[in-house]
Amino acid sequence: MKYVSEYRDAELVKGVLDEIHRTVTQPWVVMEICGGQTHSIVRYGIDQLLPSEIELVHGPGCPVCVTPLELIDKGIAIASRPKVIFTSYGDMLRVPGSERDLFSVRATGGDVRVVYSPLDAVKLAQQNPDREVVFFAIGFETTAPPNAMSVSQAQALGLDNFSVLVSHVRVPPAIYAILGSPHNRVQGFLAAGHVCAVMGYWEYPPIAEAYDVPIVVTGFEPLDIVRGVLHVVRMLESGEAAAENAYTRAATFEGNKPAQALIERIFETCDRKWRGIGVIPQSGWKLRPEFAAFDAEGRFDVADIQAEESPLCIAGLILQGLKKPHDCEAFAKQCTPEQPLGATMVSSEGACAAYYRYGRFATE
Amino acid sequence: MCLGVPGKVKETYEANGLKMGKVDFGGVTREVCLEYVPETEVGQYVIVHVGFAISQMSEEEAEETLDLLRQIIDIEEEVGPEGGVA
Numbered sequence: 001m002k003y004v005s006e007y008r009d010a011e012l013v014k015g016v017l018d019e020i021h022r023t024v025t026q027p028w029v030v031m032e033i034c035g036g037q038t039h040s041i042v043r044y045g046i047d048q049l050l051p052s053e054i055e056l057v058h059g060p061g062c063p064v065c066v067t068p069l070e071l072i073d074k075g076i077a078i079a080s081r082p083k084v085i086f087t088s089y090g091d092m093l094r095v096p097g098s099e100r101d102l103f104s105v106r107a108t109g110g111d112v113r114v115v116y117s118p119l120d121a122v123k124l125a126q127q128n129p130d131r132e133v134v135f136f137a138i139g140f141e142t143t144a145p146p147n148a149m150s151v152s153q154a155q156a157l158g159l160d161n162f163s164v165l166v167s168h169v170r171v172p173p174a175i176y177a178i179l180g181s182p183h184n185r186v187q188g189f190l191a192a193g194h195v196c197a198v199m200g201y202w203e204y205p206p207i208a209e210a211y212d213v214p215i216v217v218t219g220f221e222p223l224d225i226v227r228g229v230l231h232v233v234r235m236l237e238s239g240e241a242a243a244e245n246a247y248t249r250a251a252t253f254e255g256n257k258p259a260q261a262l263i264e265r266i267f268e269t270c271d272r273k274w275r276g277i278g279v280i281p282q283s284g285w286k287l288r289p290e291f292a293a294f295d296a297e298g299r300f301d302v303a304d305i306q307a308e309e310s311p312l313c314i315a316g317l318i319l320q321g322l323k324k325p326h327d328c329e330a331f332a333k334q335c336t337p338e339q340p341l342g343a344t345m346v347s348s349e350g351a352c353a354a355y356y357r358y359g360r361f362a363t364e
Numbered sequence: 365m366c367l368g369v370p371g372k373v374k375e376t377y378e379a380n381g382l383k384m385g386k387v388d389f390g391g392v393t394r395e396v397c398l399e400y401v402p403e404t405e406v407g408q409y410v411i412v413h414v415g416f417a418i419s420q421m422s423e424e425e426a427e428e429t430l431d432l433l434r435q436i437i438d439i440e441e442e443v444g445p446e447g448g449v450a
Contacts, residue, residue, distance in 0.1 A: 001390035003370040003409060003426055012430070015437035036367045089414065117415025119397060142368070145400055146416040156381060194368045197411060197419035220367060227433060249426035250411050250419045259400040259418060
């Protein structure tokens, strides 16, 4: 496939890895923000091909993982109502809520459907005027433009039976939270390439400067990832701290302006609770008041639902780069992709799921 | 969820007031919303997430990246490991 296979070229990857080996002189801790990158790194064994001085820690960029438990419980409560068609990206269905998951709602007669695009949910609302169609609008800056468009379209089409359960999160506040933590070990970041394709990376130079950390916009194929690591390591070794772009074919400094404009029209920033981490100020988006009619929380009166986490799961520490999946006592024992205790084991972008799938059962 | 996939735009059209298109992903064709890449034309590549093109791929930059990385290897072969690539 064009623009995929070239970036999996083993010879080129090896060449860049060799350059990283030559460049590095001392230990560095580098975090990849995005769960998609974690998956790629573990799948191709990139972490094991890097010099032993470079430790890659896995960041919080797994939307399914950080969606708070009470929001999943709210989704389950809404999906259990008669007349509701509850729609979601596929990954969310197996995420355990306090008592059950969305799959079990479906098993007991609830109408829960996986959609590929939020516009499919809008279409369902058009086709089923006597039903309430709810879309579980989660994700980072990458799903915000599609989710915003679903609300804009529902309004344009005059649909009064469509609503969204919103739990949007943003990357830059999470980077601030990680760097501001007294436990922080991260010295450089691979920024999430597709988040930057949407938002640009103009928010990153001030972070790089304030915290003296290199931040490199990085893609998802093996060659993209080693290139990102090379950029970070070069800066670390030379004492530089800037925001650079190593994913120029997809991301620009300004990002996607039409997408940003629609996000701005539909959403406003808010404090947001991240599963396993806690509340990060100004780290989320919620619907603007003028779109309250499309807010499923208000429409179904579930705003007050609260929830408690499993005490065994250390997903929060993993999402902050403080622990690795195999540091968890429950990993691959009480917690497996079939019986997940926490969301990092559910999502294909979760670090625990990647470690389990590719057989990383012990500390090397 | 953030795993965008590059695909080639095969045709563009309008539906419900939105710019849409058929995009080919290595033999699999899907309907994609092109509203966020309004300049994109048939034959160009876009990166698609959950049914939306969120970025138009720069083919020039894609080639340049590969050339740049090939140079790292070439220089290494020519001048040896201590050559230093700025």
